[in-house]
Amino acid sequence: MSTSPAQPELVETLAQIVGDAHLYIGADRVAPFVTDWTRRFGGPCLAVVRPGGAGEIAEILRACAAAGVPVLPQGGNTGLVGGSVPAASGQQPPVIISLLRLTGLGAVDDLAGQVTVGAGATLGEVQRHAVAAGWRYGVDLAARDSATIGGTVATNAGGIHVIAHGMTRAQVVGIEVVLADGSVISHLSGMLKDNTGYDLAGLFCGSEGTLGIITAVRLKLHRPLGRTTVTLVGTASYADALALMSRAGVAAESSAPGSRLLAAEVIDAPSMDLVCAVADLNWPLAQRWPVVVLLEVVDGGDGSGLPLDETADAVVAFDAADQARLWAYRERQADAYGAAGIVHKLDVSAPLPKLAACADELMVLIGTLPDVTTFGIFGHLADGNMHVEIVGPAAADLRADLAVLECVASYGGSISAEHGVGRAKAADLHLCRSATEIAAMRAIKGALDPQGLMNPGVLFI
Ligand SMILES: Cc1cc2nc3c(=O)[nH]c(=O)nc-3n(C[C@H](O)[C@H](O)[C@H](O)COP(=O)(O)OP(=O)(O)OC[C@H]3O[C@@H](n4cnc5c(N)ncnc54)[C@H](O)[C@@H]3O)c2cc1C
Incomplete structure (x- = not known):
């Protein structure tokens, strides 16, 4: 997977915005950014840029909008549904905007129990920063030392403490986002009582890079747990x-x-x-x-x-x-299944009263599917969240994926519990969202990203 030779003027402009040291082109330089953690998804990009702040990101988005080139925000590239890397084919190669330089950790507000952090800070860095100030952050997951706060907000990540603290959306009390036209929303005051219209911070939770680029987040913290x-x-x-x-x-x-x-x-x-x-x-x-x-x-x-x-x-x-x-x-x-081969990772949930029947049916069903060599389920029991892992079918063979998603939908479950829709499940969104819901989501997307340049192919096909 390499860069496209197209759009040299845009690449020159991007270099002027971020500086040569923070613009990567050429197969070797972009390699870590164009293939995902699962090794199942990836494709060519025009360039990778590593901006230093919201101002540079705004300039990048304006330049890309003027050139009609799509952009793809990327954090730690630990996403598991193909949303953090370009499409293999059929789409114009995007500019990947890596957020990894936005690592600022603000002072913890001891009165409010809140902190503002840069989108590129890792989850682990934010956890340790909160603990050092006598607090704790309520989200935890195994990819903590690579996944970024921006990525966890963009995917509304769940993890192992949802039963106690809720998903990422429940921790977000303010946000800064650069929109597709380069304008900036900055609403970081963290007021708990703020009924002044639409909850824009909540809207960006789970938006998977399709509405704008998150540059900073104001987070709610929790008191230490004790033993x-x-x-x-x-x-x-x-x-x-x-x-x-x-x-x-x-x-x-x-x-x-x-x-x-x-x-x-x-x-x-x-x-x-x-x-x-x-x-x-x-x-x-x-x-x-x-x-x-x-x-x-x-x-x-x-x-x-x-x-x-x-x-x-x-x-x-x-x-x-x-x-x-x-x-x-x-x-x-996740590592164990990864060692067994290319994994079809199906992160699904079922209503708790139906979870046992759904899990039992899934195991029987997967056992009958062609080419499957290894499979099993682990997950977040309290959240009805099953990670169904299937090894054997070729990466592009979607028969097992569809069988699992249709089975879960028949139990009234969700085809994505916490990893998002990405590219992997964009064609299957209709299994658990009505046509009216999808139309409403498309209308929001169209209003904020009229040129359709923000991570195209993710969430919607
Ligand atoms: C070992 C392992 C365990 C995991 N466990 C869990 C788990 O328990 N629960 C869970 O929910 N997930 C889990 N994940 C999935 C993954 O860690 C999460 O989805 C995480 O939130 C992704 O963060 P990231 O910084 O790596 O984002 P990326 O992978 O870089 O991006 C993910 C998506 O968010 C978008 N995005 C990233 N940053 C921004 C930004 N600043 N602004 C706008 N859009 C952005 C991207 O375009 C993409 O669509 C796990 C992954 C691994 C590898």
């Missing part, structure tokens, strides 16, 4: 896993003041086997169970952990090192 315990429990089925989670939530909340579930994750047996083989881990439980549940509980300070049935096959971790050891079975899943 937590992590428990891995074996269960016979998804139905049992859900019942266990429900009992654990009630038990945690009634055991001590402040105690509650912080995370409830699920890993099925094929996914456990895979991560054990790839990451050289042992099965952590006495028996090999069909469905393993990971529960993290804020223990309210009494250190008692999760009240469990005496017969449960469980392992409990109280200190940080042991907890990280248990979390590894869940956090290393």
Whole structure:
């Protein structure tokens, strides 16, 4: 995948805006930006630019608009639906605007419990910045040291603490965005009470680079948690896993003041086997169970952990090192499947009362599909969020993807729980959004990006 030789005048203008050191052309220089984390998506770009701030981004967007060249905002390039890289073919190669130089971390506002950060700061940097000031940021996910705040806002990322704090949208109290015409929206005051019209910050959450370029975000922070315990429990089925989670939530909340579930994750047996083989881990439980549940509980300070049935096959971790050891079975899943081949990653959700039936049907269904060699489910149980991973079919073979998405839609679920629609699912949006909803979304897109130059091919086909 290389740059297009077209548009030399635009490239010259871009070099003047960002400086030669921050403009990349040529296959070797652009390589890390044009193929995604899954190795399934990617295509040519005109150039990669690394602007230093909103002013330069505004100039870049004006230049690209004048030349009629599309733009693609990119953060850490950890997105999993092909939205962070150019299309393989059929589209004009875009200018990739990397946000990785916008790493500013503002002072934490101790009264409001808020902070303003640059879009290119990584999630991990923001987490550590909040902790150093006596607070914590409510979003966490395994790609924390590469994913940027701008990317997590643009995808409305979920992660492992949604049960406690909600998704990224719930953390965003202000935003700065450069629009397609180079104008800038800057609404970073973070007022909790501000009913002055449309919630524009909320609109940009989950917009996947199709409406504008996020340059800074004002985030809500949370008080430190105190002590937590992590428990891995074996269960016979998804139905049992859900019942266990429900009992654990009630038990945690009634055991001590402040105690509650912080995370409830699920890993099925094929996914456990895979991560054990790839990451050289042992099965952590006495028996090999069909469905393993990971529960993290804020223990309210009494250190008692999760009240469990005496017969449960469980392992409990109280200190940080042991907890990280248990979390590894869940956090290393994406890498484990990646080691097995090109993964068709289907991030879906089902209503909790239907999740067990949906998961069971998916496993039977995938087992009947052609060319599938490895498959399994792990995910965020409390959110009804299943990461269905399928290895075997060629990258461009969409039969397995469609079968999974149609199955989930038949249960009233969502074809994208937290990764977004990207290019991967743009053709399938109608499975869980009505024609009226899609028309309304297109109208918003048309109003903010009349030339259709902001990340075309993402979200809509
Ligand atoms: C190992 C692993 C684990 C993961 N776990 C989770 C998880 O638990 N939950 C979850 O939700 N996701 C998860 N993800 C997916 C990914 O980390 C998230 O989607 C993340 O939010 C992407 O951030 P990024 O900076 O890498 O964005 P990118 O991949 O660079 O971009 C993603 C999308 O956002 C747009 N975008 C990026 N920055 C901006 C900006 N500043 N302005 C406008 N648009 C922008 C891009 O155009 C693209 O459409 C995981 C990924 C990996 C590799």
